[in-house]
Amino acid sequence: MQLLKERILSEGRVEKESILKVDSFLNHQIDVNLFNEIGKEFHKRFHDENITKIVTIEASGIGIACITAQYFNVPVVFAKKAMSKNLDDDLFESKVCSYTKGVDCTIRISKKYIRKSDKILIIDDFLANGNAILGLKEIIDEAGAELVGAGIVIEKGFQKGGTLLRNMGIRVESLAIIDSMENGKIIFR
């Protein structure tokens, strides 16, 4: 997606430990107009899949998932990372390790909101090692629902997640794949 790549090149900052900061438009400050273009692109790629639900993980995925869901006219469900009084006891759970936060956490989705009949599109901002998607896949499998694919805004192609998921047969559509950030220079696939 050309518009996204241009934005990454003009505003993204490469930092140590393979971190790409895109907090001016993607995951801290949010450019809602760009998100609409992202949502349209995901719809273009998945529109013939009869998606019934978009699933993501709090927090950065929620905005992209909500804007994208407008084009599919389906609800969003976001997995929660913290136990809350707002959550039921009857939950699907899965362990996920966050690359950027460096900690393990348990993600949870109420059993009420993923049904066997659901055809699910996962939406997330980044794909690095694939842990978030694997955690969500575990929950979707447990629910007996169908994982149609994953729509990713930025894939770090030099980390193992993309290859791992595609080798498992998961359809991964990334709008920008970065093959290298060596010496601070961003090279797209």
Next chain:
Amino acid sequence: MQLLKERILSEGRVEKESILKVDSFLNHQIDVNLFNEIGKEFHKRFHDENITKIVTIEASGIGIACITAQYFNVPVVFAKKAMSKNLDDDLFESKVCSYTKGVDCTIRISKKYIRKSDKILIIDDFLANGNAILGLKEIIDEAGAELVGAGIVIEKGFQKGGTLLRNMGIRVESLAIIDSMENGKIIFR
């Protein structure tokens, strides 16, 4: 907002400790069509205020803020609760106590994303004791920006937040104010 009140009455569940569960459409599963109606309503109430930015706190506020921001054509900034490699060192910080999670946390916004010239609308899903809004107000004040008001989806009118904030002169627009949930019966103001 009649549509919202009807939805609260039909799907909301009152639980112990003054908890209202609306996780089927507001803060776990998300009804994006309803969010659009909510966004339009916030725009109707604040459209003449020259808002330059919508600010919220992760996670439940993000979806509502993003959908609402489409009507104002402004960016969203969401305060983060966890330190992350994606965050800068140069941050505004504030302490916030979460009513539903029962823990204190520090919220953070990068100094780059709130400017002195900003006219800010805070958007959040719930108003109970007002701590989240007060935490964001502290950050907005420190930045020297202007807090135009707060758009709240559900205000628990029997908790102190609404009165506290309005007595401070903050314009609070709540789309549904619940005055009582005694014996599981929801009474709107």
